[in-house]
Amino acid sequence: DSNNDLNDSEQEMVDIEYMGNNNDTDSLGEYDDTEVNVAGNESDDNDKLSETFDSLDEEQLLFDNGDNDTDDDEFMDDWTTDVIQSDCEIVCEQNMILVVLKKCRGLISMIKRSTILTLYFDAQRKRFKKALNLCYDVKSRWNSTYCMVNSFIVLREIIENLFSNKHQLHITQQQVKKLTNFELTSADWHVLLVLFSILKPFYLVTTAMSGRQYPSIGLAYYLLARLRNFLQQHNKKESLLEKRLKQLLLKKFLNYFDDENEQMELIMLHAYFDPAGFAALTEIERRSVEQTIKKSVADQASHSSISVANTLSITTTTANSENKPNANRNVKRNAMNLFNEFVGDIQYGENRENESKRAAIINEFYQYRKYVIEFNEKHEPDAGSVIVFWRTYGETFSILKGIAKKMLSTPATSVPSESCFSTSSALARKERARLSGEHPCSSVFLKDKIKL
Template sequence: MKSRVWKYFEQSADKKNAMCKECNAHLKLQKDGSTKALLNHLRNQHKLLCSESESRSSTSAPAQVPTANDPEGSSTVREQSTVPVPLKQMRITGSFAPVAVSPTSQASSSKVKPSLSSALVSRLDEAAIKAIIQDGRSFGDFRKKGMQGFLQAILPGYMGPRRQKVTDRVDSLFEEKVAMLKVRLEAPTVVNFTTDLWTDRTNMAYMIITCHFANESFQVESTTLDFIHFTERHTAEAIAHAFVQCLQKYGLYDKFGKCTTDQGSNIVRAGKICDRMQRLSCLGHILHLVVCHGSGLWEATDSSADGVNGDSSTECNESEDEDDCTEWAEEFRTLPLSSEGTKKIASAITKIRRTAKLFRRSTRAADAFRRDAEADTLLPLDVKTRWSSTYSMLRVYLQRYPDVDRTLCQLIQDATSDAEIKQLRSVFLRQEEKEVAGTLLAILRQFADATEMLSGQNYPTANIAYIVLYGLRQFLSAEDVNDTDRFLRRRLLEQLNKYTFESTTFNILFYKTAAFLDNTIIASPHLNLGDMLDVQNHLKNEVAWSIEQETEGSAIQEATSNSGAGASSTDEDDCSSTVSAVNEGSKFLKFCQSSGITTRESNFNAIRSSARGDTTKKEARRKAADQLSLYRSLAQQSFRLSTSDFWSQNSANLPELAELAKLYLSAPATSVPSECAFSAAGFLKRKERCSLSSASLEKLMFLRDKFD
């Protein structure tokens, strides 16, 4: 007989789960068909008491008790005893026994919970899982006490997805989105990448790969391609192998454009190992080297300048690769004090850094500063791996200099020893040092603005990279009456030229070409005549090569079709005689070549092949020159159009240039997409989620930008 318990539950289609009609809770059914779990749910959650025998159908015979007159118990029915309960405090529910209801819960029990359909619950669960993935929530967030109260307030009866359901859905979503991304990446003809390495709190290494391409409308699209967990040491060979596997997985091996990375030695070597990995140096890291080497941010004046207590202030962020931090820190530590100007800068920065550390390490100094500044925040402290942290430290220090000065004076008055007074006085900035810090801040502000422009993710950055570098060079070339300003500009200009314009490894021509292919920039004065000539010669070769490849492919296809048609139109005897004649002729030519004899036919073939090749190259270069001339004319007429609209409208007239524009205009100038992904990964792998597995982290990082 079917249990009466199904009056309160609805069985799923696969008969593995049941949903309570009272609260929409999902319960797993036992394999033997027992309804004990369902009965316990009714008893504990809804105060409906019943037993297995009481829950059976009313058509079943009642239990009989044997007596003296009726030993078999066939005619006497056992009477059930119940505790008498007032009628007002009883709730009768079908075949279930009456349950006493307390007066305090009587009012709430009169409210009937709304019944939610399975379709609505599924839709709400899907939205909740999407929120968990996008916001980096834990899988059991919706089952926590506070969230349950919120859900019951806005939609009574909805409980949210369980942890296991979220885990299963993340796995299925990962497979679905990977398949969709493979289809999406079939359309673009060229794809650019960024990649970087990251180590989490538990020293587990990961590699991120992001892809960037222009769609048919020349809009740049970006997405996370893969987030890979390294189970072994991340050497150059392992990085190259993982990169190639990712390219083959998505069918992008023959669509590789450029890959923007930092200056890490293992990634640089990986680019040399992988022949497809044409690397671009991240401009953010290039500017970091320029600022640190040019301004002397980490040139210490003495051994005690590293900190108030003599220990080093250098700390690698947990999201940084350990090898890179060590390499950069060692490089900066060995910088010499080359001049008097460098010593002034180092002295001012060292005192500011020691002041920031004093407020962080002394509770008395921190309380005094908060009281004088009437703020809860302290001075930020910089790290060697981020020059922008030094810029932020200088900016906040100079903004709050009166509060800092007042706090130090108060600490000196309250000091109890001469050593403490001497230490506090050593961090006071003299007027000359304050002016040096102000001059340095004004110059670094230009680099901060340049870095912010190049770090954008909602617009192309390769086309503005050369303009930014050109603007920095013009700014640093200007002379000023201030000796410190003149010294800083000259030294930073030397480093900027060293790492960009005069570097043999930095591809400055790539960024010039990207600026040239932007119709809004080509008419600007930043591209001088020499730059224009370099770019046009480069593009002429690129376009001519594309035309040659297309012409040769068409010629081969035509020759193949003609030879096939000719062979099919001849008789079998003629065909066999022709083949034998060709074989004999080939043998004769080989004999002549081996004997050193030059035949008229071989000379004629060589001359004809050379003439055909020269004609093809000349024709290709002529077509390339025509396309460049047409592009310059159209760009000057349409400089008000956006870059994507311009190329969408003129791609038919400039076919080869349009394909090159997809390469140059979609390449990121910095590895910011990878860095931002690591920030998200650090939040996902926070201390509160230390049990998150590496496999789940890989899937969550892949899915985080797939719902936009």
């Protein structure tokens, strides 16, 4: 029974987020005595460990079960849709990263499945005052890999101590051998540092676009442009590995973003109305967006004019048919009348209205460019700068203001909308749970009071 209880407790998954917190660290006091004193005085620690574990049978059982269930530790999701999965293009640098990440995942799994290693690791975290703990990653989520790499870098000293003291720990020879296989060399640590520096911008961009207060997709183009620039630029201090990984990432970045013309054109259209996104657009891209906007405005004006003209034509025809005597209907129509009827009437008012609309939108483009440049000179690119801009200058633009409202209401990710639904659901549950008379009364609708 004790073996089963211990095994069940060991099966708990390590949270993908930062598991270590102050409460977790504070609770490690009871394990302080399990820390191994390498310099000497190991007898007390050995006695306490031997009292905790009468034999290594339990540890061996956990270790054996861990070997059978290694795949269960890896988080899986349906990420293969529209993703290139071919291994034929894997190069040396990618294989090097794969080897290091497998070591990291294996070490985390081994520590989690061994009570002795867990106690030792937690005691070391307590000693070095590290609240952060090792965390798993999801293969298809770069941010989770960044978090795992970050945890290894922060806890590097503790991990190296674990490898150095593995022979002093009360673990089996089989576990010692397996721990040796997971040992990270100086080259492995270099790979982790390079991965950390390259993945951090992607982590920060995702965090910025997924925030609850993020207003729109307009800022997405600015962030993507900065990411592209980060991958394209190299400095003398970068190692060959870092430069090579940037080249590989840039190739995939262009494949999933720049090569998707329809997707990129849509993002640029939204970005035009965000001061930060506007600054990231080239002059050619700005003119292309303005042409799209002018065409959209002209089509909308033409559609409304046709609707009005058709209505007036029907009204005029009806009135004329009622007022004309029956005798006039038999008058023979001349060639000029037949020609006008065939080609249709000229809408002079519509042409003047379209020209006026076209002149107005061109003038607004000019004013918008002027105000955006002035605004960007005084404000740093920020998620909330777009709101400040349109609150300040919105009334200046009669046409662009309405388009901006539609464009800037689109979030970059689904996080804000999901958060909105979660918040409303929580509020609804709280309101339903309150059984005061006021709430049920406000939820009752009488049929005779509803006007349909």
